[in-house]
Amino acid sequence: MRYCSRCTYPIIAVNLSMNDEGVCSGCVVQEEKEKLDWKARENEFRELMESYRSKDEGNYDCIVPVSGGKDSHFQVWYITQVLKMKPLLVTYYTHNYTETGEANLRNISRVFGADHLIFTPSLKTIGKMNLATFKKTGDMSWHFHCGVWTTPFQVAVRYNIPLIVYGEHGFLDLAGQYSFSDRPEFTMRDRKEHYLRGYDWQDFVGMEGLTAGDLQWARFPGDAEIERTGARGVFMGVYVYWDGNKNAEEMKKFGFRENPEPYERTYRRSSNVDDIHENGIKDWLKFVKFGYGRCTDHTSKDIRLGIMTREKGMELVKRYDHVIPEKSLQHFLTMTGMSRDEFFRISDTFRDPRVWRIEKGQWWKDNVWGEASAYGEVKLPKEAWGKYEKKQR
Ligand SMILES: [Zn+2]
Structure with a gap:
């Protein structure tokens, strides 16, 4: 897995492409935006x-x-x-x-x-x-x-x-x-x-x-x-210069409210306030599929804006990207009547083999900070493990 050398995105994220210097298209367009x-x-x-x-x-x-x-x-x-x-x-x-x-x-x-x-x-x-x-x-x-x-x-x-x-x-x-x-x-x-x-x-x-x-x-x-x-x-x-952080600050004067408590999956409290799943299981599933979550989105944006170092960004990604959001998960299970076990079993069917591999019954992936780590027990039936086991780094 390759990561942008400037922000925290893996190359597989949001239709990114990468130039010869290892800088992602999002970082390149941010430079264009400033000019x-x-x-x-x-x-x-x-x-x-x-x-x-x-x-x-x-x-x-x-x-x-x-x-x-x-x-x-x-x-x-x-x-x-x-x-x-x-x-x-x-x-x-x-x-x-x-x-x-x-x-x-x-x-x-x-x-x-x-x-x-x-x-x-x-x-x-x-x-x-x-x-x-x-x-x-x-x-x-x-x-x-x-x-x-x-x-x-x-x-x-x-x-x-x-x-x-x-x-x-x-x-x-x-x-x-x-x-x-x-x-x-x-x-x-x-x-x-x-x-x-x-x-x-x-x-x-x-x-x-x-x-x-x-x-x-x-x-x-x-x-x-x-x-x-x-x-x-x-x-x-x-057409109009967009700065989400500034919009949040300005709009508080007109009654916009941030999330009153910290999120389980990211440090920023002013984004995706409306929908319980946006910073919740919908985003956790992004991590399951593609190996990154909302905290990678937020740190990449803040690094590009020059208000965060890449080191700090990686530290936050390490802390937040993998966390299971209990509140949103409960909301979904109650609404659908699905069991917790079935939820995790179905989630496992969406793991991208470009990101994930199976070692000793655990899900492993590379990280932006340069080490691989394990992220929990595999719930997929054994007969579906093939493409993840062969896929070594
Ligand atoms: Zn980048």
């Missing part, structure tokens, strides 16, 4: 937004998808207070909100005086989706990603509001998947291949008794509807 003319970009954004402003106040100017977090607050602050526009806030409600996340979600429309549409899928359906997508994709939060990248477009075509303004482009920021000069926008290819891991709603029909009718909310509008309305998703972070 851009952000004033000019902001003007470009203003022009883009102006071209969508409703002429006679007959409709909303744009849609802003919000989870309620620090970046949602920043988006809505900027669009309502700086640009003086009328957005319709749209939320796909995950059923996994924490108390603080729920308070943040309610705060955002209140404090900025915006209308807010919260779409709540059936809890019964989401319970089934949690099970089906965990078994098939190793990600119980699949429905969450699907909702975030579907509900705003369904609303766009139904309400005739063509412009959807997302916040940061996640893969650009973490992985340098594109250059800022590409000005990446939402594409259906990104939706399916990256955010939805190559699956779509049809893949789950028939699992756990799910019907096509249960999954209305998961269907992306047809081409004709998109063309008729001109629906388009842009990312504000491509």
Whole structure:
């Protein structure tokens, strides 16, 4: 396993590539970000937004998808207070909100005086989706990603509001998947291949008794509807300098709240506050699959910003990346009725053999700090061990 020589990412993470000096694409694009003319970009954004402003106040100017977090607050602050526009806030409600996340979600429309549409899928359906997508994709939060990248477009075509303004482009920021000069926008290819891991709603029909009718909310509008309305998703972070840490600090003045207690899996308290699984088992499964977790994401970002040393980053990764998040795990087991043992058994089927090997009945992997360590007992049946046993360093 190779790691970036500058941050803490393994090369296998978030579609990274690595240059000849062993520096990852995320670190390279961060350098590019620091050199851009952000004033000019902001003007470009203003022009883009102006071209969508409703002429006679007959409709909303744009849609802003919000989870309620620090970046949602920043988006809505900027669009309502700086640009003086009328957005319709749209939320796909995950059923996994924490108390603080729920308070943040309610705060955002209140404090900025915006209308807010919260779409709540059936809890019964989401319970089934949690099970089906965990078994098939190793990600119980699949429905969450699907909702975030579907509900705003369904609303766009139904309400005739063509412009959807997302916040940061996640893969650009973490992985340098594109250059800022590409000005990446939402594409259906990104939706399916990256955010939805190559699956779509049809893949789950028939699992756990799910019907096509249960999954209305998961269907992306047809081409004709998109063309008729001109629906388009842009990312504000491509035009307005994005600093998540600063957004969190600034937005506290408007009532945004951090998680009141420390997380089990990372040191940062201002990110992923809304959804119990985001810093919980969904993220632990990322560690199981690809050998890194949220703490690697956070330390890599902070190292790139120059506010943390790589040594400190590695120390934190060592402390947090492997930890089993009990609260989120309990929430999932209660919602689905799955046993703890079955959960770990299914999780093991998603281990990537590029990361994991089996020695003496234990899972082993290399680490960013240069040593290999064991991470618990193998729950896979013996006949499935082959590809992990042969795979020595
Ligand atoms: Zn890097």
